Amino acid sequence: MTKHETHKKEPLMHISKRMDMKKWQAWLIRLGAFAIALIVCGIVSSILKPGSFGKFYAYLFKGVFGTPRRIWLLLQNIAMLLCVALAVTPAFKMKFWNIGAEGQVLMGALMCALCMFYMGGKAANGVIVLVCFIASMAMGAIWAVIPALFKAQWNTNETLFTLMMNYVAMNLVRFCVNKWSTNGSGVLGILHYGWMPSIGKYTYLLNIIIVAVLTVLLWVYLRFSKHGYELTVVGESTNTARYIGINIKKVIIRTMILSGVICGIAGFLLVSGTSHTVNANLADGRGFTAILVSWLAHFNPAAMALTSSLVVFLDQGSTFAGDSFRLGGSFSDIITGIFFFFIIASEFFINYKVKFRAISKKKEKALAEAVAVATVEVTEEEVR
Amino acid sequence: MFSFLREAIWFGTVYLYGSTGEIITEKSGHLNLGIPGIMCMGAVGGCVADIWYMNSFADPSKMPAGAVIIIGILGAMLVAGLMGLLYSFFTVSLRCNQNVTGLAITTFGIGVMNYWSERMGAKGISIYWVRQCFAQTFPCAGTIGDFGKLFFSYGTLTYLALAIALIASFVLRRTRIGLNLRAIGENPAAADATGINITAYKYVATVLGAAIAGIGGLFCMVEVTTSFQYSVDAAGWLAVAIVIFSVWRPSLAVLGSMAFAILYYIPSRVQVDFGEKELIKMIPYVVTIIVLIIISILNKKETQPPQSLGVNYFREER
Numbered sequence: 001m002t003k004h005e006t007h008k009k010e011p012l013m014h015i016s017k018r019m020d021m022k023k024w025q026a027w028l029i030r031l032g033a034f035a036i037a038l039i040v041c042g043i044v045s046s047i048l049k050p051g052s053f054g055k056f057y058a059y060l061f062k063g064v065f066g067t068p069r070r071i072w073l074l075l076q077n078i079a080m081l082l083c084v085a086l087a088v089t090p091a092f093k094m095k096f097w098n099i100g101a102e103g104q105v106l107m108g109a110l111m112c113a114l115c116m117f118y119m120g121g122k123a124a125n126g127v128i129v130l131v132c133f134i135a136s137m138a139m140g141a142i143w144a145v146i147p148a149l150f151k152a153q154w155n156t157n158e159t160l161f162t163l164m165m166n167y168v169a170m171n172l173v174r175f176c177v178n179k180w181s182t183n184g185s186g187v188l189g190i191l192h193y194g195w196m197p198s199i200g201k202y203t204y205l206l207n208i209i210i211v212a213v214l215t216v217l218l219w220v221y222l223r224f225s226k227h228g229y230e231l232t233v234v235g236e237s238t239n240t241a242r243y244i245g246i247n248i249k250k251v252i253i254r255t256m257i258l259s260g261v262i263c264g265i266a267g268f269l270l271v272s273g274t275s276h277t278v279n280a281n282l283a284d285g286r287g288f289t290a291i292l293v294s295w296l297a298h299f300n301p302a303a304m305a306l307t308s309s310l311v312v313f314l315d316q317g318s319t320f321a322g323d324s325f326r327l328g329g330s331f332s333d334i335i336t337g338i339f340f341f342f343i344i345a346s347e348f349f350i351n352y353k354v355k356f357r358a359i360s361k362k363k364e365k366a367l368a369e370a371v372a373v374a375t376v377e378v379t380e381e382e383v384r
Numbered sequence: 385m386f387s388f389l390r391e392a393i394w395f396g397t398v399y400l401y402g403s404t405g406e407i408i409t410e411k412s413g414h415l416n417l418g419i420p421g422i423m424c425m426g427a428v429g430g431c432v433a434d435i436w437y438m439n440s441f442a443d444p445s446k447m448p449a450g451a452v453i454i455i456g457i458l459g460a461m462l463v464a465g466l467m468g469l470l471y472s473f474f475t476v477s478l479r480c481n482q483n484v485t486g487l488a489i490t491t492f493g494i495g496v497m498n499y500w501s502e503r504m505g506a507k508g509i510s511i512y513w514v515r516q517c518f519a520q521t522f523p524c525a526g527t528i529g530d531f532g533k534l535f536f537s538y539g540t541l542t543y544l545a546l547a548i549a550l551i552a553s554f555v556l557r558r559t560r561i562g563l564n565l566r567a568i569g570e571n572p573a574a575a576d577a578t579g580i581n582i583t584a585y586k587y588v589a590t591v592l593g594a595a596i597a598g599i600g601g602l603f604c605m606v607e608v609t610t611s612f613q614y615s616v617d618a619a620g621w622l623a624v625a626i627v628i629f630s631v632w633r634p635s636l637a638v639l640g641s642m643a644f645a646i647l648y649y650i651p652s653r654v655q656v657d658f659g660e661k662e663l664i665k666m667i668p669y670v671v672t673i674i675v676l677i678i679i680s681i682l683n684k685k686e687t688q689p690p691q692s693l694g695v696n697y698f699r700e701e702r
Binding site: 015016017048097099150154155156157159160161163164165167168171172174175178285288289291292295327328329330331332333334335336337338340341344345347348351352 | 417480481498625663677689694
């Protein structure tokens with residue numbers, strides 16, 4: 001055998017794609033990342049407020065499960081975040097980077113408030129709710145389909161387009177609120193008409209049920225329908241899609257309409273089912289957080305229920321902890337940010353394999369020795 | 385008119401830092417949506433460094449202005465650069481999704497800045513003297529009338545921003561380093577095949593871009609706002625918009641920043657009611673969208689976003 005050329009410089013490690021990861025292994029890695037993130041968050045908390053390491057976890061749970069009201073709030077927030085996450089999912093699966101969910105939700109919410117404002121008292125409550133529902137969906141769809149049309153026709157960069165649409169939506173909401181608020185405070189009070197009915201005394205229950213149904217529907221749509229198949233193919237490879245005769249433009253536009261409709265529903269639920277008023281911060285960054293939620297769940301609606309629960313749990317718990325430590329409301333943003341870093345990084349270890357040079361050399365040596373032993377045995381046998 | 389233009393140049397500095405930094409980053413094919421968060425971190429870093437320096441003086445009014453400015457800039461660049469390093473570690477080495485990573489950094493950065501400014505407000509710490517140092521300008525500014533005011537009446541940071549933008553423009557268009565960087569942003573596989581060290585370029589471009597954007601955050605703190613409460617992140621998103629508006633050219637970003645600054649100032653100059661101001665504030669975003677649409681319809685090579693923008697490069701992928 002020829003001697004190996006010694007390389008001047010061999011890379012320290014070698015990264016390769018990993019295909020053989022089992023589902024339970026992937027979730028184990030994510031769970032590990034979550035645990036590490038929690039520990040780091042505890043450490044950060046004890047740096048900002050000395051001696052609060054143990055208390056941080058206690059408050060985290062107390063803030064979420066402390067009272068029945070907080071549990072309801074948790075479920076409601078999970079439902080809202082999940083709803084927006086569901087909305088961005090079909091588009092993301094198609095690799096259409098829609099970061100404009102914030103704006104689409106806001107426009108849906110604005111439309112809902114508009115109907116409540118102008119129809120209030122002039123029609124039966126049921127009619128108003130129905131009109132609100134349809135108008136919200138339509139407005140969400142319109143706001144989403146504008147970037148989609150340009151993407152389909154001229155390949156306009158959708159990330160930047162949808163990002164800008166968010167701010168247009170925010171300013172539109174501020175404008176309308178200023179027009180409607182009669183007392184000059186620039187804040188729109190509670191609108192008294194067009195409230196979604198509540199089941200029994202549980203105000204949020206209907207919201208949660210609607211989102212749960214939506215989750216199942218979207219799961220079925222993505223998994224079993226022809227539409228779901230088509231958008232997945234477009235996301236994987238546009239050339240393949242073109243080859244098997246999928247009309248890419250149609251798929252892009254159709255999928256974004258669906259995205260917008262679900263965003264509109266989220267806006268409707270936020271206004272008619274929750275706050276009964278509208279302001280520019282109503283979506284509360286959910287449009288952005290939803291992207292993380294959806295991406296972490298690998299665009300699987302069922303897994304999204306889990307990831308959105310985690311995010312909301314951490315957010316609500318750390319907000320409570322921050323208030324208890326008198327660290328202010330931004331404490332939870334820091335904690336959530338750190339949490340995201342760890343979870344995002346964990347995806348790397350799920351998708352890629354890292355081989356270190358030192359280790360692989362050892363393995364090579366062992367392999368060479370084994371081969372040598374085997375050859376010796378073979379030659380010995382031949383001699384006999 | 386002169387004062388209007390002066391304010392445009394002065395306030396445009398915020399956007400200019402952010403957009404120059406983002407252009408350098410995007411030229412390497414990485415869409416850093418963490419810029420708003422990074423600007424916040426830069427603001428915190430610069431102010432912390434200056435407050436630390438200020439505390440070493442018994443009488444803060446006697447601080448040497450040069451030292452304050454340099455320490456502030458270095459502090460901002462260091463902290464913002466670290467955030468850029470985090471971003472590039474995630475997206476270049478770990479190949480995580482760029483949008484997701486950027487948004488996480490924005491969440492974190494805004495959180496840190498709000499947290500820190502709440503603390504500072506509660507402790508009653510003032511950076512009045514630091515602000516005085518940054519406000520120093522050419523002594524001749526007041527003596528040569530409107531003309532002098534228009535050119536010589538800014539603080540150091542404004543001139544630095546212009547210098548950085550012009551240097552960046554020169555490096556990107558006229559040097560080998562710039563050519564390599566652009567090649568990476570357009571087609572990393574081809575650039576890799578020619579032997580360019582892609583990882584190194586991407587890291588340097590991202591960290592440098594973040595550090596530059598960080599100075600913009602510092603500018604917000606020491607020149608624009610009079611309290612700690614100012615939404616640096618809003619300026620960050622507008623900086624991302626200016627990148628498109630200036631079709632990925634730092635020299636055009638100078639004009640873009642001024643234009644956006646004028647649009648920012650119009651609502652406070654025009655006599656309209658509170659609600660209609662919101663409609664005027666919408667203009668920069670609408671204009672950006674229109675520019676985005678126009679460049680995609682024209683489909684000219686010179687005005688397109690870098691081809692591989694937003695896509696991570698993995699050598700073993702087909």
